[in-house]
Amino acid sequence: MLNMAVIMLLSFITGLVGALTGLGGGSIMIPLLTLLGVPIKHAVAAGLITVIATSSGSAATYVERELTNVRVAMYLEIYTVIGAIIGAIITNFIAPKLLYFFFAGFLMTSFIGLRGHISKELPVVEKQDKLSSWLRLEGSYYDEALGKVVDYKITNAFPGGLGMFIAGLAAGMLGIGAGAFKVSVQELLLKMPSKVSSTTSNFIIGMTALAGASVYLTMGLININLAAPMAIGTTLGAIVGSRILNKFRNVTIRYLFLVVVLYLIIQMLYKGVTAPW
Amino acid sequence: MVNSIRELEVLISRLLTFGVFLSIFFVSIGVGLYLMQTGGLTLALGDEWFLKGETVFDVLSNIIGKLFSWSDLSFVFMSMGILLLMLTQYIRVIMSVIYFIFIKDWKYVAITLAVSIILTLSLLNILRAG
Numbered sequence: 001m002l003n004m005a006v007i008m009l010l011s012f013i014t015g016l017v018g019a020l021t022g023l024g025g026g027s028i029m030i031p032l033l034t035l036l037g038v039p040i041k042h043a044v045a046a047g048l049i050t051v052i053a054t055s056s057g058s059a060a061t062y063v064e065r066e067l068t069n070v071r072v073a074m075y076l077e078i079y080t081v082i083g084a085i086i087g088a089i090i091t092n093f094i095a096p097k098l099l100y101f102f103f104a105g106f107l108m109t110s111f112i113g114l115r116g117h118i119s120k121e122l123p124v125v126e127k128q129d130k131l132s133s134w135l136r137l138e139g140s141y142y143d144e145a146l147g148k149v150v151d152y153k154i155t156n157a158f159p160g161g162l163g164m165f166i167a168g169l170a171a172g173m174l175g176i177g178a179g180a181f182k183v184s185v186q187e188l189l190l191k192m193p194s195k196v197s198s199t200t201s202n203f204i205i206g207m208t209a210l211a212g213a214s215v216y217l218t219m220g221l222i223n224i225n226l227a228a229p230m231a232i233g234t235t236l237g238a239i240v241g242s243r244i245l246n247k248f249r250n251v252t253i254r255y256l257f258l259v260v261v262l263y264l265i266i267q268m269l270y271k272g273v274t275a276p277w
Numbered sequence: 278m279v280n281s282i283r284e285l286e287v288l289i290s291r292l293l294t295f296g297v298f299l300s301i302f303f304v305s306i307g308v309g310l311y312l313m314q315t316g317g318l319t320l321a322l323g324d325e326w327f328l329k330g331e332t333v334f335d336v337l338s339n340i341i342g343k344l345f346s347w348s349d350l351s352f353v354f355m356s357m358g359i360l361l362l363m364l365t366q367y368i369r370v371i372m373s374v375i376y377f378i379f380i381k382d383w384k385y386v387a388i389t390l391a392v393s394i395i396l397t398l399s400l401l402n403i404l405r406a407g
Contacts, residue, residue: 002320004308038322052362056297064290070282074373074385077392085399135384207392210366211399214333217363218402225311225326228304228355229318231362235301 002036007226008233014050015237019058020245021257022198023179024051024205025234027264033226042223045216048209049227050234051179055206057238062199067246069139069196072154073203079161080182080208083168088215090173100272103170103181107265110184114258121146121250123191125153132157141196144246152193160190171208179205180261194250198257285376289369296365300358307355314351328356332402333363370396 010032018025026047033043062068117123128138137154154160163185171178179201186197216222245253312318330336340356343349370393377385 002322004311004318004320007320042322049359049362052366053297056293056300056362056365060290060293060297063286063293066286068286070286070289070373071385074389074392078388078395081392081395081399085395206366207370207396210363211396213363214400214402217328217333217336218331220327220329222328222359223322223326224307224328224352224355224359225321227359228308229320231304231359232301232308235297239297 002038004225004229006036007229011050011053011230011233012237015054015057015234015239016241017237017256017260018051018054018179018234019202019238019241020198020248020253021179021260022183022201022205023257023260024202024209025054026051026209027180027267028260029230031267038226041216041221042226045213045221046223046226046230048213048216049222050230051209052206052213053231053234054238055202055204055209057235058199058242059203059206061239061242062202062245065141065246066139067141067195067199068203069137069154069192069200070203071135072137072139072190072192073200075135075137075157076161076164076182076186076200077204077207079164080168080171080204081211083165083170084172084208084211085168087169087172088212094173096275097272099173100268100275103174104265104268104272106166106170107180107184107261107268110181110188111258111261111265113188114184114254114261118254118258119251122150122193123152123187125155125191128153128155129157137190139196141193142246143195143250145249150193152191152196154190154192156189156191160185163189168208171205171212178208180257180264183257184261194253194257195245198245198253282376282380285373288372288376292369292372293365296361296368300361300365302358303354303361304358307351307353307358310351310354326352328359333360333400336360337364367396367400 014025014028029050030043030047132155140151143150167178167181170181182201183197186192328336343353374389
């Protein structure tokens with residue numbers, strides 16, 4: 001039996017994990033909803049509302065505490081939003097089977113990449129490329145776990161942008177926030193510290209999910225009775241998550257992220273195997 | 278520091294906080310009304326619970342119309358909360374453009390303007406998928 005209180009509780013947990021890892025939580029919520037008997041398209045549409053709620057709920061705190069790099073986020077948004085729209089258009093022309101395998105491969109690459117520097121607390125960038133310094137992609141934040149101000153520089157602005165375009169494609173094609181892709185690109189290519197990466201991804205996914213949600217909305221797929229308890233639960237979870245993130249070490253956040261990515265890889269492979277041609 | 282956009286960060290943070298709380302407030306009223314009407318929290322997946330309209334703005338005006346005719350109140354309040362959640366993100370993007378114009382940071386005016394245009398077109402349902 002579908003009950004609002006159950007949905008609220010599940011959404012609370014999703015919002016909490018989403019706020020900590022930079023994932024919107026759509027890919028956690030959608031399979032749960034379908035298990036509970038919600039048709040897949042309605043689950044995806046409601047999932048996008050979850051992503052927006054996670055983003056707004058957590059970004060309010062992250063931006064205020066200067067963990068999110070707003071400038072970098074805005075530069076990257078161009079790539080993700082274009083990717084998302086192209087993704088939504090071409091998704092009808094590509095076999096879903098290929099799609100799932102492609103994205104499983106993409107996530108596996110980032111899993112291996114992140115696993116490689118799991119114990120490194122902060123990235124080191126000695127020299128920024130020209131575009132990154134022209135766009136002033138740098139920042140600093142106070143790290144509560146380390147007890148000091150961390151200064152960082154972003155590099156590889158252009159390849160990083162292309163990576164974000166692929167993240168956008170994934171979002172548009174699969175109807176998810178694609179936070180996992182964004183966090184990976186930001187850490188591996190752009191060399192963001194983990195906390196900045198989670199929080200900047202959180203900031204961006206709200207906007208990307210809005211573009212996606214508007215498509216589902218006009219297709220008449222958003223069920224308010226389902227979205228309402230999800231919005232309440234997710235927002236509260238995200239608010240709680242955003243208040244505790246900075247107490248953890250970057251390494252802890254990365255471990256939590258890797259666990260979720262592993263789950264996503266399995267999910268993508270499973271869907272790839274079961275999807276029709 | 279020239280690089281600092283602290284005022285924008287404060288503005289965005291306040292906007293998001295305000296948007297989120299107002300949205301949760303409306304949704305909660307809607308859920309409360311639903312509880313009173315049906316005497317339980319069993320989820321309804323029927324057709325009457327889906328938002329309808331050609332664009333986001335269209336859906337919004339439908340809901341406001343219903344609010345004025347004081348009908349379907351639990352649906353109206355839940356919908357207002359959800360639409361407000363979406364709209365907050367949109368205002369955030371527009372507000373950033375205005376801020377960068379204000380501080381004459383033209384590089385970022387160009388960047389944020391491009392994002393706003395694409396997002397607006399998608400909200401107006403001009404870039405329809407497939």
